[in-house]
Structure formats: C-alpha cells, structure tokens
Amino acid sequence: MSVPRFWREIPQRYNLIGKKCTQCGQIYFPPRDVCPKCRRESIGKMEDYKLKGTAKIFTYTIIHIAPTEFVKQQPYIMAIVELDEGPRLTAQLVDIEPENVKIGIRVKAVFRKIKEDGSKGVIYYGYKFKPIS
Numbered sequence: 001m002s003v004p005r006f007w008r009e010i011p012q013r014y015n016l017i018g019k020k021c022t023q024c025g026q027i028y029f030p031p032r033d034v035c036p037k038c039r040r041e042s043i044g045k046m047e048d049y050k051l052k053g054t055a056k057i058f059t060y061t062i063i064h065i066a067p068t069e070f071v072k073q074q075p076y077i078m079a080i081v082e083l084d085e086g087p088r089l090t091a092q093l094v095d096i097e098p099e100n101v102k103i104g105i106r107v108k109a110v111f112r113k114i115k116e117d118g119s120k121g122v123i124y125y126g127y128k129f130k131p132i133s
C-alpha cells in the first residue's frame, strides 16, 4: 500500500468508522459508498457509523514464517473477526498466545504499530484485536 493512500485512510482506521445503509440498516466496514444489497436505492443514504470495536474470532491462522517486515513479530496470529455490528475483517491478534486462541473468543480493537519501514523511517499504525479479559 502506498503511503498517501494509507494516510488518507487514517481517520477510518483510527476510529473504526464504517458506513450504515439507512435503507436496509446493514453496516459496512471498510466503508462503502453504495450498499451492495440496495444498490441504486442506497445512493445518498449511506451514513458514517462508529463501530464499537468489539468482536469475536470467526477464524484464525497462525503465521510461523512471516514476510521480512514482520519477522520480529513471528509467530503471529491473523484472524477474521466478526464485529458485533456484523462486518467481518482481517486483523492481527495481540496479547494472546497462539495456543490460547479459539474461535468465538471475544476481542476488542486496539490501535498498534503495524510495521516499520526501516529505510524510510515510516511507522505504520492500525487496528489489531486483543482478547477482552
């Protein structure tokens, strides 16, 4: 992902702002401009929607061999989490050992460093999920 695109998306990433279709009530994250169910009917009816950030683990994978930029974090856990509002998204799980991860565990979004680009000194941040204790 290019840096300009990343920074453009920062407010959404930081605040977990999705979109709600006021036509059918469906909530989307990442945000969409048009509801795929309502299509034309939803144009102009998509409202910003702040997600609570609470979710449950829908499925997960433990990554033992990480891409170079993530080597310091391996092994790490990538999960698809299902937000309480319905949307599913892919995110890294933190603050949990791989052997303790189970489908259905309650998690919440936290804002963490995602990676460092050593050559450019750029640090990327985004949401990860950790268990609700």
Ligand SMILES: [Zn+2]
Residues within 6 Å of the ligand: 021, 022, 023, 024, 025, 026, 035, 036, 037, 038, 039, 042
């Ligand atoms: Zn809709």
